[in-house]
Amino acid sequence: MTISKNEIKFIKSLSQKKFREQYSLFVVEGEKLVQEALNSRFNVRNLYKIDDIGEDNMAKISNLATPSPALAVVEMPEPTSIEEISEIIDQHPLALGLDAVRDPGNLGTILRIADWFGVDVIFASKDCVDIYNPKALQATMGAIFRKRVIYSDLGEICDKFRGAGLQVYGTFLDGQIIHNQTLTKDGLIVMGNEANGISKEIERKVTSKLFIPSYTKDGSTSESLNVAIATAITCYEFRRQ
């Protein structure tokens, strides 16, 4: 197998969100991630191996500093329809809602955490970073192929959860200490933006405000927890109860 100049150019273009969206395709790299793509419900459109196309060509199509032995062009799943979203919520899941999470590494790590804690659906506001961003994909460690990430209006998603009689949780500095609250087995757990936390619009829709307490002795820290760390602790507490 060889690879044409046009093919190289096309694959490279998929490092940009606008082209990923235009073609509904994304790129995964690394033997493990490529293998997980092949074993998943996702369709692999094309598979490139360094043994077939050569090191130079792999370096040209790769987003990695050190190109890996395999690269796959993968079809994005069909967008989830409003009816499907309603069906999902009617099944009373425990789901994550992400409000403007901007860092690709954080988003990918959150999927990896969701994978560990068996949280299968992640609703992302439209101003979250793209999960098909190469850095985000890499950080999922393959969880992308097992989770459902749905980009939609997060306010409407909150309304749907409430309409189904479910709780909408969020972490806030003025929330109730998380382990003193009775947490339900279902509902939406909203996590906020790295710098600004949960937006005012979404805050108004939250039915239960939670807080992960700090144990600094003298209150000397003004720091918050990173959003991925806060997600992990929150998911842990939901599953622990």
Next chain:
Amino acid sequence: MTISKNEIKFIKSLSQKKFREQYSLFVVEGEKLVQEALNSRFNVRNLYKIDDIGEDNMAKISNLATPSPALAVVEMPEPTSIEEISEIIDQHPLALGLDAVRDPGNLGTILRIADWFGVDVIFASKDCVDIYNPKALQATMGAIFRKRVIYSDLGEICDKFRGAGLQVYGTFLDGQIIHNQTLTKDGLIVMGNEANGISKEIERKVTSKLFIPSYTKDGSTSESLNVAIATAITCYEFRRQ
């Protein structure tokens, strides 16, 4: 104030561990981090502001893609003596022990987590990444100035904790579910290397093996949690009980 060529060369050299160790100096950047250095018990040897030395010179001495308005050269604290280590352990702290944590971002994030959960002493094995590495420092978000990081033989540290009648905890895939265990208010919590976990040598010294359970429904995930995430959940559970 100006800055000489030799000074620029000297500051740049501090991005390398061997020169940091030779001069017992390290560099912090960013207004917030520099301010925290100035307010801390650490001695700031030199302070460089972009207003004084100019953008071009700041770009020359900076490790950041976008140089910040301020950079400080800070003196490392004196190494902690064996007697001081014994005194610390005699006070029955809850401490972290890091076994070959190699990623600077992970190490920095672990300090940030320790800060949140009021864990003041971190024992790092000598093959852990250097906490004064620029990326590690940046990831601490200032926690470096409030925590005590002690590089030493981690096996000996485990022995000292045990000798003081304290537990040595570690997370393992064959450990006991962490929230079903009675955790003490003091002791050493060992976290392992990113790829290999806790080494055999240290495992033999662990008195209580813990496990953070996964809730994946079909056991489809082979992934572990990132070491910083596992540290956060473990510290959370210790403080929660």
